[in-house]
Amino acid sequence: MAARDRYNANFKCENCGNEGIVKVSEDDYPFMKKLHRDVDGVEGQISAHMNGEFEIQVTCLKCKNVGYLFKRKRS
């Protein structure tokens, strides 16, 4: 049975400053290639969903601005 690691990620809208919390869970095995990251829920006036394997897309419900958490840097 896979252990799940749960934590909160803070989100701040770059456009209007609205803040929210994204509740994230992922597999707690560093040797695994895939984290199976998932959005469990949100707090505040935001919505969030997975955008691919790692990135979380967050929409500010106040101004409809879209931001990202865990965005991969281009190498």
Ligand SMILES: [Zn+2]
């Ligand atoms: Zn906003």
